[in-house]
Amino acid sequence: MKIVMIGAGYVGLVSGVCFSDFGHHVICVEKDQTKLVKLRAGEVPIFEPGLDVLLKRNINEGRLEFSDDLATSIVDADAVFIAVGTPARRGDGFADLTYVYETAKELGEKLTNDTVIITKSTVPVGTNREIKRIITACNPKAAFEIVSNPEFLREGSAIEDFMRPDRVIVGVGSAEAESVMRNIYRPLNIRETPIMVTDLETAETIKYAANAFLAMKITFINEIADLCEKTGGDVQQVAKGIGLDTRIGGKFLHAGPGYGGSCFPKDTLALVQTGQRYGAPQRIIETVVAVNDARKSAMTGKILAACGGSVKGKRIAVLGVTFKPNTDDMRDAPSLVIIPELIAAGASITACDPEGGDEARKLLDGVDWVDDAYSAADGADALVIITEWNAFRGLDLARIRQLLTTSVFIDLRNIYPPEEVSAAGLTLTNVGKGTIES
């Protein structure tokens, strides 16, 4: 099939490359000339493990190309995906649909043949019908079907999530559109991946409900962690104990500094706004948003407490700044709250991150950057792990102790067992491991 993917960002590029690896012929339409030059040269402009290999292979085998010309690209396309960004609108948190609607208008103006237009971008309930209205208003003769096909890709494991999804959600309005979608995802049949066909609004709601539920699950265990710190108990054991109940499941129960990224923060806000707009307030998710936002500053308080109540004049080594490992993405990363607050409290910061440094340097002022954990620890008065990169999972803790001027070791991702940390002469502060003096 001929597929056009409009937008070559985190979602569009992964989806376009993977569809071409399915055997389809894919044209990714990207207006950013710098990105376009890189992509045509087989270079991946984002960090996503394994994407570079797939990109080069499918370009070389002639199934994948890049263009900035939407009109030419969509000629005779069997399917046109809209995968442009829908960032949270500044101020009120509504999903900013400017790029989606601009794309719909351009499609309406340039469409010349029957096709299926598929929204891959995360859009509030009702948006697909609005896209259909815009296209029809631009071109009453346009023969097209509208489909909602939300993505469930996690950054850092996006290819795995695309190639082995738990399910594919397809919101359609006709049997013809359903047939096209089943043909697009046919390669997943060998794994018997469920393709769930719904109406448009249901598909749009599934996406938001899924992300909001996952954000809620994380926030729930983060608050249980706070309780464990007061009452005793080990939040990792609690997470394991409840996760063994198959109705709960063990995933997304890792307590930490709060969730970040390009999706949970914006999708929870958008869902809250949608609930308010339609008179069905999402009070639980409103609380999730507030609790998660407050948690990042609470981590600063934890660090201050571990440093005796003040970091004034102290140097703090920070390991990991991206919102999660295996990505270069800094969007809504807890470090973007924690580091400026530490600096405001008088600390100097030495930071390292395997991939995030370039992005982080644009967002964080006054940070000294080094290449590895030991360089960061050298001469620092405390060490904090914010992101659980593999590079930080096997540190020589005795060497870290020697390099630090004190024994303060703060592990916000509960990577290290307390006994290993104390054996190295370090004083551990972590998340959700209360110790009640016997």
Ligand code: UDX
């Ligand atoms: C998320 C959803 O998982 C994915 O399905 C959706 O399509 C896009 O948004 P992503 O944001 O890339 O994916 O990363 P994810 O692995 O979900 O982590 C999101 C945030 O939650 C990160 O900040 C991570 O550190 C945090 N997290 C995740 C926890 O704090 N604890 C956990 O147990 C899991």
